Amino acid sequence: MTPKLYLIPALLGSEDASLIPEHTKQIVYGLDSFIVENLRSARRYLRAIGYTKNFDTEVKLVEFDKHATQQSVGKMLQPMKSGRSIGIISEAGLPCIADPGNEVVEHAHKLGIEVVPLVGPSSIFLALMASGFNGQQFIFHGYIPIQNADRIKKIKQMDDKAIRSKETQIFMETPFRNLKMMSDLLANCSPASRLCIAADITLETQEIKTKTIEEWKNTPIELNKRFVVYLLG
Secondary structure, three states: OOOEEEEEOEOOOOOOHHHOOHHHHHHHHOOOEEEEOOHHHHHHHHHHOOOOOOOOOOOEEEEOOOOOOHHHHHHHOHHHHHOOOEEEEOOOEOOOOOOOOHHHHHHHHHOOOEEEEOOOOOHHHHHHHHHOOOOOOEEEEEEOOOOHHHHHHHHHHHHHHHHHHOOEEEEEEOHHHHHHHHHHHHHHOOOOOEEEEEEOOOOOOOEEEEEEHHHHOOOOOOOOOOOEEEEEO
């Protein structure tokens, strides 16, 4: 069979394997070569969804991160020359969406290799679905600047864009900076702007709420060290 590059969704911190569709699992079970963001978490994830092959003798896992070069990317795809399909697994959620891996996919396209995205959870799109915001026009900013002046400027730009164009603004923050993020949003967005907080998506502690900035000022929510997607709409 012609080898394919499969983009394999990972769990979002949950250990509930039922969140991964059976069709996706069956394809993964048939693979023995993977490009992964983190070796340890990839092995743990594969075992969680029922993968039984021996990692020491039957499986090849190659670690990929944002520092990979074009030359190293080419080497990662070498097994495909002998007819082996390869799977890409990110740390959480969908490969290449707020995660490294797109360089591998780009290289595969240049080589004429078929790329197959598989179905699974994405915190970004699940948050957008549940926000009540515009799903026809939206932009994902990833992680916004850390430096205070740049950060505030970015927040005001996103808020203005959401108000003027009705385009949903989606962004993230590392768990240990959530409290600062919330403080900055409340201080710099219009009181009438709507903010959706989507925390711990697919986990038992999942919490998704949409309120105006003014309402959030009077609504306590504990975000410290939680995985959160923010949306302005």
